Amino acid sequence: MKILITGGCGFVGANLCLFLNKKKIKVNSLDNLSRKGSKFNLKLLKKEGIKNYKIDISNYKKISKLPRYDIVIDCCAEASVEVSRKDVDRVVNTNLIGTINILKKIKNDKSKLIFISSSRIYSIKKINSLIKNINNIKSKITVKTKINENFDKSAPRSVYGVSKYASEMFIEEFSYAFGIKYLINRCGVISGPLQFGRQDQGFVSLWIWKHMNKKKLSYIGYGGNGYQVRDVLHISDLCDLVYMQIKKFNRKFNNIFTVGGSNTNFISLKELTQKCEKITNNKLAIKKQSKTSIYDIPYFLTDNTNVSKAYKWKPKRNMDKIIFDTHDWLLKNKKQLKKYL
Numbered sequence: 424m425k426i427l428i429t430g431g432c433g434f435v436g437a438n439l440c441l442f443l444n445k446k447k448i449k450v451n452s453l454d455n456l457s458r459k460g461s462k463f464n465l466k467l468l469k470k471e472g473i474k475n476y477k478i479d480i481s482n483y484k485k486i487s488k489l490p491r492y493d494i495v496i497d498c499c500a501e502a503s504v505e506v507s508r509k510d511v512d513r514v515v516n517t518n519l520i521g522t523i524n525i526l527k528k529i530k531n532d533k534s535k536l537i538f539i540s541s542s543r544i545y546s547i548k549k550i551n552s553l554i555k556n557i558n559n560i561k562s563k564i565t566v567k568t569k570i571n572e573n574f575d576k577s578a579p580r581s582v583y584g585v586s587k588y589a590s591e592m593f594i595e596e597f598s599y600a601f602g603i604k605y606l607i608n609r610c611g612v613i614s615g616p617l618q619f620g621r622q623d624q625g626f627v628s629l630w631i632w633k634h635m636n637k638k639k640l641s642y643i644g645y646g647g648n649g650y651q652v653r654d655v656l657h658i659s660d661l662c663d664l665v666y667m668q669i670k671k672f673n674r675k676f677n678n679i680f681t682v683g684g685s686n687t688n689f690i691s692l693k694e695l696t697q698k699c700e701k702i703t704n705n706k707l708a709i710k711k712q713s714k715t716s717i718y719d720i721p722y723f724l725t726d727n728t729n730v731s732k733a734y735k736w737k738p739k740r741n742m743d744k745i746i747f748d749t750h751d752w753l754l755k756n757k758k759q760l761k762k763y764l
């Protein structure tokens with residue numbers, strides 16, 4: 424079996440490349456190396472003999488000339504909601520046109536698609552309305568406030584969110600019209616080694632790195648207290664899931680799943696700070712910026728019921744393991760990573 428992973432030098436893509444390669448699956452990557460850190464991950468791929476096509480995903484002419492793959496795993500995106508507000512063209516070209524280009528290629532080749540979508544396709548307003556006061560938020564989270572596949576998807580969702588949602592719609596249309604078999608995983612926050620965290624994307628990795636290097640950090644939004652909560656999925660748990668999906672693809676396809684850390688793995692920024700202080704032995708004076716971005720949400724907690732049932736899968740690695748593994752990777756590569764972080 425041959426698999427193409429788009430965004431294969433990014434955080435999710437590179438982890439999938441290395442994981443599937445270990446499982447003796449032939450993988451290639453497609454990545455234009457635009458993300459800071461993608462060149463670091465490329466070196467790891469090269470060491471294992473994994474080829475990367477340095478192609479922009481918005482260039483169909485080049486994509487159409489690639490060899491045939493049995494499955495394409497689409498992990499290529501500009502994955503930041505804040506960037507999506509400032510640079511709509513880049514987000515639409517990479518996230519939406521990119522996915523459509525992959526669909527055209529898959530249609531011609533009669534291949535299958537696994538699409539890494541996002542929890543950001545859900546309505547920001549509706550999530551905000553569920554929990555208004557986020558002090559002591561954990562005690563307010565119930566079965567009703569967990570988010571599953573049927574959750575409200577009305578606007579606003581962010582430009583990033585709508586680019587992923589529109590991609591999902593095109594996938595369904597291509598499947599209906601041309602018989603393409605697909606799986607969509609709508610992921611919440613994912614974290615772990617090979618992630619180059621930024622303020623608005625990859626916060627766990629960013630938090631650990633800033634603590635390690637005694638750099639500045641701010642709690643942004645919701646009064647600046649760090650009470651926002653997210654569930655976090657260890658990248659290895661996602662790799663395990665995607666591997667099961669590949670193995671069962673002939674029997675289970677054309678499904679959409681929400682996938683996340685869920686009940687066992689959720690944390691507020693404030694709690695993350697405490698864990699970072701413990702693991703790095705450094706304490707930062709974290710600034711408060713009370714103003715909330717129009718794209719921020721107070722919490723996200725995934726309902727994994729459907730994906731768990733379909734694959735007998737659930738996250739095995741808890742928050743401490745996520746922090747330990749990310750810290751371990753950052754520490755072991757500290758010198759080289761300074762160039763990218």
Ligand SMILES: NC(=O)c1ccc[n+]([C@@H]2O[C@H](COP(=O)([O-])OP(=O)(O)OC[C@H]3O[C@@H](n4cnc5c(N)ncnc54)[C@H](O)[C@@H]3O)[C@@H](O)[C@H]2O)c1
Binds near residue numbers: 434458480540612
């Ligand atoms: N990381 C998360 O927490 C998270 C959560 C939910 C969904 N996702 C989704 O998972 C996927 C991967 O996210 P990630 O965290 O690995 O992001 P990432 O930024 O680390 O990786 C994306 C990769 O795509 C490449 N890329 C960007 N624009 C390109 C273009 N025009 N042509 C070719 N390559 C291009 C970048 O160089 C980068 O290596 C995305 O689709 C994202 O929407 C990620």
